[in-house]
Amino acid sequence: MARGLSREDKQGLTLIGLPFGYALIMLAAPLAMVVTFSFWTQNYLDIDRTLTLENYRAVFSQPIYQTLLWRSLRISLIVTVVTVVLAFPIAYYLSFHVKKNKALWLFLITVPFWTSYLLRVFLWKVILGYNGVLNTALLKAGIIEEPLTFILYNANAVVLTLAHAWAPFAILPIFVALEKIDRSLLEAAEDLGDGPFRRFWRVTFPLAIPGVVAATLIVLIPTVGDFITPKLVGGTDGLMVANMIQIQFGKANNAPLGAALAVTSMVVVAIISVGIYLVGRKIGGRVAR
Amino acid sequence: MSTTKPIIELRDVRKSFGAFEALKGINAVINEGEFFSLLGPSGCGKTTLLRMIAGFEPPTAGDISIDGKSMDGIAANARPTNMVFQSYAIFPHLSVADNVGYGLKTKKLPKADIKREVDGALAMVDLVGYGDRGAHELSGGQRQRVALARALVMRPKVILLDEPLSALDKKLRDQMQFELRELQKSLGITFILVTHDQEEALIMSDRIAVMFEGEIAQLATPEELYRRPATQRVASFIGVMNFLEAKLESSSDQGVTLDIAALGNVTLPYQAVPQGMNPAQIAKVGIRPEMLTLLFDPTDKAENEVQAEVVSSDYYGDMTYYSVSLPNQKDPVIISMRNTAGRSIAAPGSPVRVGWGVESVVLFE
Ligand SMILES: Nc1ncnc2c1ncn2[C@@H]1O[C@H](COP(=O)(O)OP(=O)(O)OP(=O)(O)O)[C@@H](O)[C@H]1O
Numbered sequence: 116m117a118r119g120l121s122r123e124d125k126q127g128l129t130l131i132g133l134p135f136g137y138a139l140i141m142l143a144a145p146l147a148m149v150v151t152f153s154f155w156t157q158n159y160l161d162i163d164r165t166l167t168l169e170n171y172r173a174v175f176s177q178p179i180y181q182t183l184l185w186r187s188l189r190i191s192l193i194v195t196v197v198t199v200v201l202a203f204p205i206a207y208y209l210s211f212h213v214k215k216n217k218a219l220w221l222f223l224i225t226v227p228f229w230t231s232y233l234l235r236v237f238l239w240k241v242i243l244g245y246n247g248v249l250n251t252a253l254l255k256a257g258i259i260e261e262p263l264t265f266i267l268y269n270a271n272a273v274v275l276t277l278a279h280a281w282a283p284f285a286i287l288p289i290f291v292a293l294e295k296i297d298r299s300l301l302e303a304a305e306d307l308g309d310g311p312f313r314r315f316w317r318v319t320f321p322l323a324i325p326g327v328v329a330a331t332l333i334v335l336i337p338t339v340g341d342f343i344t345p346k347l348v349g350g351t352d353g354l355m356v357a358n359m360i361q362i363q364f365g366k367a368n369n370a371p372l373g374a375a376l377a378v379t380s381m382v383v384v385a386i387i388s389v390g391i392y393l394v395g396r397k398i399g400g401r402v403a404r
Numbered sequence: 405m406s407t408t409k410p411i412i413e414l415r416d417v418r419k420s421f422g423a424f425e426a427l428k429g430i431n432a433v434i435n436e437g438e439f440f441s442l443l444g445p446s447g448c449g450k451t452t453l454l455r456m457i458a459g460f461e462p463p464t465a466g467d468i469s470i471d472g473k474s475m476d477g478i479a480a481n482a483r484p485t486n487m488v489f490q491s492y493a494i495f496p497h498l499s500v501a502d503n504v505g506y507g508l509k510t511k512k513l514p515k516a517d518i519k520r521e522v523d524g525a526l527a528m529v530d531l532v533g534y535g536d537r538g539a540h541e542l543s544g545g546q547r548q549r550v551a552l553a554r555a556l557v558m559r560p561k562v563i564l565l566d567e568p569l570s571a572l573d574k575k576l577r578d579q580m581q582f583e584l585r586e587l588q589k590s591l592g593i594t595f596i597l598v599t600h601d602q603e604e605a606l607i608m609s610d611r612i613a614v615m616f617e618g619e620i621a622q623l624a625t626p627e628e629l630y631r632r633p634a635t636q637r638v639a640s641f642i643g644v645m646n647f648l649e650a651k652l653e654s655s656s657d658q659g660v661t662l663d664i665a666a667l668g669n670v671t672l673p674y675q676a677v678p679q680g681m682n683p684a685q686i687a688k689v690g691i692r693p694e695m696l697t698l699l700f701d702p703t704d705k706a707e708n709e710v711q712a713e714v715v716s717s718d719y720y721g722d723m724t725y726y727s728v729s730l731p732n733q734k735d736p737v738i739i740s741m742r743n744t745a746g747r748s749i750a751a752p753g754s755p756v757r758v759g760w761g762v763e764s765v766v767l768f769e
């Protein structure tokens with residue numbers, strides 16, 4: 116083991132050097148900036164660079180931030196559960212019951228993505244509004260007498276919109292996990308006496324856990340930080356932490372407080388994600404390793 | 405075998421996949437405690453038949469009975485059979501012990517009983533102490549044993565094995581063939597083995613069904629199959645067979661006299677003619693390579709002799725396989741000779757005498 120690098124090492128470093136540097140600049144640098152900001156203080160137009168925990172004290176003591184953080188977590192957890200629970204049967208059907216043209220089906224699942232995210236959120240507004248498609252239809256059909264108001268400008272609308280938007284991201288990893296299951300394992304379970312229901316819980320589901328965990332994380336992590344949907348369909352009850360972060364960086368002109376909020380929610384999400392991953396690994400047993 | 409109680413009865417079992425007929429009317433009775441093999445080339449329908457016995461696929465027509473009960477409409481999980489899959493199908497998320505105990509848990513056995521049964525089954529397949537391992541921590545041979553233990557522990561009436569040894573190397577395969585056979589004998593469970601390896605089938609089976617293109621060509625004991633193959637196709641699928649042109653010369657009290665182009669006239673007793681064969685239809689006779697002898701020494705004698713010429717030879721260590729051209733015969737015949745000390749291999753082109761006996765002749769239409 117002489118000092119210095121072998122030729123291959125050097126080649127390797129040269130190859131990954133550029134993307135690594137790019138990743139560092141694009142990912143790590145802004146993150147470091149946000150973390151640094153969160154320890155500074157805003158004095159009207161300039162920034163006091165003395166390190167302080169004052170912002171974090173504000174985040175953890177003022178009820179408004181707590182409320183927003185809890186609400187964001189609650190909404191995104193509900194969104195995640197709804198999305199994954201609805202995605203599973205779709206993925207299951209695709210994997211086990213669609214014999215021909217699986218690729219076409221997968222393609223069709225991406226159709227909602229052909230319009231922009233913003234447009235889709237607006238469309239939900241049109242559907243769920245006071246004079247919207249849903250209310251008009253229900254009124255005309257005589258099912259309701261007055262337009263429903265609990266469906267727009269609150270947390271329900273946020274859950275509905277986000278669950279719809281993220282469905283394909285949940286379907287795909289579950290589908291892939293189900294596709295990977297060797298069909299002879301299911302026959303073996305049946306051969307050993309299991310009916311379809313027991314077989315599902317003893318073989319199919321445990322083997323699909325990696326996909327379910329992936330789907331959960333893929334949906335949960337971005338939805339905690341979503342701000343377009345709550346802003347457009349959430350009303351005041353449906354506002355989430357990201358909206359507050361945006362306000363702090365913008366109108367309120369308190370970037371350090373916004374940064375502290377961002378870092379706090381990031382840490383909370385990270386802890387929850389690791390928790391979900393570990394639980395998934397435990398349930399999924401030896402496969403998830 | 406002392407008992408010949410039928411355990412599986414296949415009556416005109418058919419299976420079609422769309423317009424394709426995978427099985428064209430299978431009839432067979434498999435006896436209790438028998439080691440039964442389904443032997444045939446790739447695509448002849450062996451796996452399909454086995455899967456229908458297991459209950460994974462319904463027959464298009466016909467009936468499958470197990471232990472006297474028709475299996476029509478009975479799902480795989482309610483049948484007294486267990487399968488050893490070709491891929492072994494070991495559950496990757498479970499330990500070896502949980503794999504083996506999988507079916508017992510469904511039967512709702514108490515934990516202690518499950519443990520005892522699982523330990524017993526693991527001991528049977530020589531895997532004591534492997535219970536806590538994961539499926540991915542096993543070699544191919546060990547996986548095969550786990551799959552077997554998982555079936556054995558259920559104490560089924562019949563164990564179905566789909567090419568269980570094909571993924572193993574030659575040495576391990578030979579060992580497992582022996583162990584599987586021993587285990588089957590000692591437990592007395594009926595085994596149905598699917599294989600495309602004729603040697604494996606001959607070594608292990610009590611009886612073999614040779615299948616071609618969805619039909620059973622012959623169902624017989626290994627010895628009968630080898631010595632009295634029913635068709636030319638069976639004869640060449642099991643071992644090597646030399647075919648010689650022949651036709652009926654005359655019939656008399658002594659038997660049938662055949663005119664074999666390469667060997668001359670020969671009279672065979674009537675017992676040599678298979679049941680249902682019209683001697684007038686005889687078109688070919690077959691002789692196994694080891695039933696022909698090269699008479700090197702002038703003093704060597706045989707029941708019948710014919711003058712021939714060595715075309716080529718292949719040396720196999722213990723044996724030499726000669727290609728020998730016989731008079732009035734287009735293709736050379738194969739003759740296998742055990743190599744003995746002090747005998748050199750006959751050179752191509754050298755004249756030899758070929759000896760043969762009447763009993764070794766098999767008749768074909
Ligand atoms: N599900 C199916 N759909 C259509 N055709 C099938 C299906 N299963 C089997 N076949 C066809 O039926 C025939 C018999 O198949 P099978 O798997 O029983 O063969 P096999 O004798 O087990 O061959 P191998 O030794 O290669 O395993 C094959 O020609 C196969 O293509």
Ligand SMILES: [Mg+2]
Pocket residue numbers: 450451452
């Ligand atoms: Mg097969």
